[in-house]
Amino acid sequence: MxxxxxxxxxxxxxxxxxxxxxxxxxxxxxxxxxxxxxxxxxTTSLVPRDDPAWFLAMPTRNHRLCCYAHNPVLNIWHLVSLNFLPDPVRLVATIGSHILVRPTNSIFLQLALCNPFSRQFRHLPVLNITRTNPAVGVLVLDSGQDVPFPCFSVYVAGGMCDAPHGGARYEPTFEIYDSRHDRWQIVGSMPVEFAVRLTVWTPNESVYSKGVLYWITSARAYTVMSFEIGTNTWRELNVPMADRLEFATLVRRNGVLTLVGGTCGEDTSIWELGEGDNWGLVEKMPVEFEMRFCGGKRSWGSTRCVGSDGAIYLYRELGSGMAVWKEVVDKGKWEWFWIEGCCSIGGKLVQSFPMKGVLLQPSLAPMCASTPS
CATH class of the missing domain: 1.20.1280 (Monooxygenase)
Structure with a gap:
């Protein structure tokens, strides 16, 4: 039949x-x-449905040509081969159902797009300035249900580059890639002290909210660096309990900039940025989840976090469990859930390792080729 x-x-x-x-x-x-x-x-039938986002994990060391994906509907893990890639890569961000990655075989920043499910891969053009370890920010320009693959911009700021008379220097400029034109353009300068801090203390992850890109420094005391796109303005924001946080990560929840952080021997808390750059406490991880996540030690070292508008994941290694605070639409509220780590797939044991995760909605939509104007 x-x-x-x-x-x-x-x-x-x-x-x-x-x-x-x-x-x-x-x-x-x-x-x-x-x-x-x-x-x-x-392309018309490949638009992602309103299913929960998947958690996609890649190793932070010993970059193998594979990744691991958690299906939240069936609550199962999958091994996804990346053997179609020319080189091992490191996760940077998500763009629609694709991931923005950088090859690990070069110290200079080179970005590429990849869909691990449809096995597509494409390098972005080379930057105008050869940069080492700059900050990277992503802005999706359209992502409606009728858009199989969104237009997007990538912002690159700071980094180290060759000095005119030899040696190296911090690069006090930023440039933008626009997928609609498929090219990079240097669009402005930035304070040198911001370029230094973005290069030395800021991981690649960024969060976009209400016309502003945000990065958080990775050194205590934590601070937030912001770039207002409409006015090309750079600012620095304070962080609650900045000198006490053992880990701190920025995410976006319901369109609002959100900070997740934990203090040694104490709670993991979640704050939202309000009017006047004031942070308001919105949630604390329940004690039973803290004990399960930390194994009774309540130490937040090596904790990582990733979020989307509908969920926030706290995780460590592939084999350890994840604490998830997510929206339950039917109940009209957010609740905490536990997801077991990936210890085996298809009856075969999986070796645990430190990982970096992203949330994305899997799709088999083709990677649309850019049409430069």
């Missing part, structure tokens, strides 16, 4: 499958393989 289904009906059924389920369906028979290929070539 299944082999006799019309292609359009079968394709509609395939549209409800997750990427891993669709991959298995492709190997069932010739009919399904042919239909799935036709389905994958259609």
């Amino acid at each position: 299944w082999s006799d289904l019309p292609f359009d009906l079968l394709a509609n059924i395939f549209s409800y499958l997750s990427p891993d389920s669709l991959a298995r369906a492709r190997s069932a028979c010739c009919q399904w393989h042919t239909c799935s290929r036709a389905y994958l070539s259609s």
Whole structure:
């Protein structure tokens, strides 16, 4: 019966499958393989549905050509091969259902786009200035349900570069990549002290909220560096309990800049940025989750965090569990959940390792080629 289904009906059924389920369906028979290929070539039917975002993890060391993905609907982990990549990569950010990555075989920043589920990869053009360890920010320009792949901008600020008369210096400029034109453009300067701090103390992760890009320094006492896009203005913001936090991460929740941080022997708290650059406490991790996450030590060293508008994940290594604060739409409130770490896949043990995670909505939509103007 299944082999006799019309292609359009079968394709509609395939549209409800997750990427891993669709991959298995492709190997069932010739009919399904042919239909799935036709389905994958259609951009109109590949728009992600309103399912929860997946957690995608990659190792922070010994960069292997693989990643691990957690399906929140079925609560299972998958091993995703990245053997189609030319080199090992490091996660930078998400853009729609794709990930922005940088190859690990160069000390200079080179960015690329990758869809680990459709196995597509494309380098972005080379920057105008060769930079080492600059701060990177991402702004998605459109992401509606009718957009298979969004237009986006990438902001690169600071970094080290070659000095005119030899040696190296901090680069006090920033440049922007616009996917609609597929090119980089140097658009302004920045205070040298900001360039230094973004280069030395700021990880690549950024958060965009209400016209401003934010980065947090990685050294105590923590501070937040901000760039207002409309006015090209750089500012510094204070952080609550800045000199006591053992870890601190910026995320966005319901469109608002949010800070997640934990103090040694005490709580992990969540603050939101309000009017007048004032931080307001909105949540504390329940004690039972703290004990489970820390193993009774209540030490937050090596804790990492990633968030989206609908969920905030705290994690450490691949094999350890994750504490998740997420929106429960049916109840109209946010609740805490526990996700077991990835210890085995398909009955095979998985070695644990420090990881970096992102949240994304998997899609098999093709990577649209840019059309420079």
